[in-house]
Amino acid sequence: xKKIKEKILNIIxxxxxxxxxxxxxxxxxxxxxxxxxxxxxxxxxxKEHKNPLNKFGKKCFSQTDEDGxxxxxxxxxxxxxxxxxxxFGPGDGMENNTLxxxxxxxxxFWVGGENLRIEINSKNDFLFMKEFVTLKNIIPLAIKGKKxxxxxxxxxxxxxxxxxxxxxxxxLLKNNFKPKIFxxxxxxxxxxxxxxxxxxxxxxxWEGDDYFGASLTTFxxxxxxxxxxxxxCNTHTGSNAFFIRKDFESLFKDVPENLNDLYVSPxxxxxxxxxxxxxxxxxxxxxxxxxxx
Numbered sequence: 001x002k003k004i005k006e007k008i009l010n011i012i013x014x015x016x017x018x019x020x021x022x023x024x025x026x027x028x029x030x031x032x033x034x035x036x037x038x039x040x041x042x043x044x045x046x047k048e049h050k051n052p053l054n055k056f057g058k059k060c061f062s063q064t065d066e067d068g069x070x071x072x073x074x075x076x077x078x079x080x081x082x083x084x085x086x087x088f089g090p091g092d093g094m095e096n097n098t099l100x101x102x103x104x105x106x107x108x109f110w111v112g113g114e115n116l117r118i119e120i121n122s123k124n125d126f127l128f129m130k131e132f133v134t135l136k137n138i139i140p141l142a143i144k145g146k147k148x149x150x151x152x153x154x155x156x157x158x159x160x161x162x163x164x165x166x167x168x169x170x171x172l173l174k175n176n177f178k179p180k181i182f183x184x185x186x187x188x189x190x191x192x193x194x195x196x197x198x199x200x201x202x203x204x205x206w207e208g209d210d211y212f213g214a215s216l217t218t219f220x221x222x223x224x225x226x227x228x229x230x231x232x233c234n235t236h237t238g239s240n241a242f243f244i245r246k247d248f249e250s251l252f253k254d255v256p257e258n259l260n261d262l263y264v265s266p267x268x269x270x271x272x273x274x275x276x277x278x279x280x281x282x283x284x285x286x287x288x289x290x291x292x293x
Contacts, residue, residue, distance in 0.1 A: 188266030
């Protein structure tokens with residue numbers, strides 16, 4: 001019975017599809033059907049959401065629909081054609097939040113612990129630094145990246161470190177790194193008004209459970225104290241939040257003010273990571289213990 005259950009789950013969640021080099025016809029058919037269903041669901045969620053920015057969500061190089069939101073924000077602030085970026089946690093370089101900016105001709109740099117799958121030519125408009133990011137090195141790394149691309153200020157900074165992100169973001173803000181846009185991964189398990197964040201640990205490695213990052217409310221209040229405004233959370237997965245500097249606030253009058261109207265609940269099951277088959281990652285003992293500190 002256990003083997004039958006595993007086989008069914010593998011088909012539904014495409015677990016075996018992702019592991020095999022040559023998927024079966026049934027797995028290919030299931031994949032196509034699943035993609036069509038999820039596409040339809042996302043479009044419906046975008047239409048129903050109270051925030052008009054969600055309707056712009058589209059995937060190009062991002063994990064899901066983040067690229068479309070990024071482009072619409074940049075269009076509104078008149079920063080589409082020329083700019084510079086930094087991404088902390090770009091993965092293997094094949095799927096992240098700033099590849100779309102590189103395609104637009106932007107300059108920038110990445111910092112992360114993974115090896116890149118892509119080939120990088122040595123140019124002044126881009127730099128990759130293979131480093132595990134901590135509070136001790138993030139400022140020197142950011143300064144080195146800015147110096148390499150020859151810009152004093154950054155237009156967009158994206159974070160996807162699966163852990164200490166909120167501590168790193170605040171460290172940059174404290175040191176006067178104040179881009180026009182921040183894209184951060186929030187822990188969607190915690191809806192507003194729940195405040196929650198992991199304890200800082202420079203050796204933190206995400207274990208595929210719910211012990212990572214910080215709640216949307218925690219990010220919201222931290223950014224607010226540095227004059228940033230939340231304008232969107234991506235619809236497809238409910239995992240990335242977009243914050244703009246307050247000096248652009250007048251360009252987003254159609255965006256709801258209420259945090260509950262901006263929040264998007266997680267759909268982590270879409271990626272079937274670490275055997276998760278539900279809307280939330282497996283619950284960690286550390287997450288619950290954190291409530292009682």
